[in-house]
Amino acid sequence: MRTQPLDPMALGGSDADDRSDSPRRYADEREKALLDAHQRAAGSETGRVRQMLVGSNLRYTALGFVAFVIVWYILTDLLTLPRFNFLPSPVAVFTQWTSTDPQYGISVFTPIYYEHILVSIRRVLLAFGIAVAAGVPLGILLGWNRTFYNLVFPIVELLRPIPPLAWVPFAVLILPGVESSVVFVTLLAAFFATVLNTLLGVWSISDDYFRAAHCLGYRRIDVLMRVIVPGAMPYVFTGLQIAMGVSWFSLVGGEMIAGRSGLGFLIFDAYMQVALPNIVIGMITLGLLGYLSSAGIRRVGAWLMAWQEKGRSA
Template sequence: MIAKSEPSNSQIVLYKIGKALKTPTPYLTIFGVSLWLGAYYLFCEGWRLPLFNKLPGPYEVIVEWLNPDPDWGISLYSPEYHDHIYYSCRRILIAFAIATGIGVPLGLFMGWSKKFRDYSFPILETLRPIPILAWVPLAILMFSGLETPVIFLATLASLFVTTLNTLLGVNSIDESYFRAAKCLGASNTDVFLHVVVPGALPFIFTGLEISVGVAWFSLVAAEMVSGEFGLGYMINDSYMNITYVSMVIAMLTLGFFGWITSAFVRWVGNRMMQWRVKALALEGR
């Protein structure tokens, strides 16, 4: 057998890039984005369709975004913009951390112990369908200040998603893993740590990806109703002040950070589930 040295990291990266360029994926992505931008441009700035005539076109938005001296008050260079981003991200971080910290253990216990599930499931199912906007008055009544109610609302929304997905994750684990662990002499704690937790991980991470998105939805809703900073506030404030360019900038920023956060969650998930990544890779996924 020929001895082969392990490829270095940079070689792997180059190989992966080279391989990706041979697939249609990057070209289709570029094509898709161009198509979208082109349509947006034509509707607003090219043909000036009536439906779009109050909206700023992509060219106007990009120019404003990159303008060191913005016409409408907010661009990449304005400290106010950074504050909005900072506040929203900070709230998401806190809300997501609390929701995950409570939701994952809650879901794991609900899935693992039938008794615990019998106690708690009806409550979860009753509270879960209540839309987050319906919680706004209650949040304002319960918490003082502007920051806590907003974080509370974002936490609540993602908590339900995380809990439910974790619970489903535990239920999805094949009975034979529990039996095998028991056969091999595992205690109940061992079963929890070595079967319930790792077995539910794929569902947990799917749940977390959704939950971070849901946290953004509800955060923005909450910021629009009450708040002083944040991207949701910026959208609403720009609308009120008829600075539609800033509004679109805030929307796109929101989309971008939402995407970054879910990508981060996915990355952490893949790091924690190498076993799954490798098995899926062999199936060509």
């Protein structure tokens, strides 16, 4: 009978000394082989990132975009559908957007384009900042104190469904200047989204944590800072993402009605001037800014809530 190649005892030499030593050597070699194989399969960290970027994920995303633009092109340039002639084709938008001498005055080479963008970003950040600075503490207070909840929450719930644009007339009449009224209209929906999600966040914290904190001798302030605030964090960040989204919604509405600048104004002005490609440029720009700001919040959230991540690699 021949020795079986898979028998670890058979991997060593034939003399007695070697044989007593061979199981360990086999084990060592086995570990090394495993690690080598793992290394080859997984590749380096950068290799994995590259694979993710050029791999199937990105390929499908690109495919989606291409299909979207093709459909847009077919609808506007190839088919002459009734009333669709108002919608600029992707070619017209792209030409205008990248022109050094744009027909309607807006392109990546005109300073005015960036002025509108900056004005809008500044308004959104200011409104978002105020909404969060006021909304998170209010939400925590509502979740923490029953009396305060009964006193305030019904009012919040009645005010919340009122569309921000309904506030425009009084905002313009009462607040000084265009800027403060646009910011006010922008922050309303964000504020309510933040308050509501923070409140839900506080409510989502299991009673066990409060009981444990109690047993461990946490004072009220420690319960607030060490249990309620971190415990509500996942919901708060969901709220912040929603808040950022609705900030952009309301901003554009406010700028259309009350603004003299900003992307909402750019779109409305383009409509009045029948500079239709500018509308699409404004829309795409808003889409990009909205996406980037939400992604930024997700990043910050993931970083602050590293404790949520599953897995053993600390």
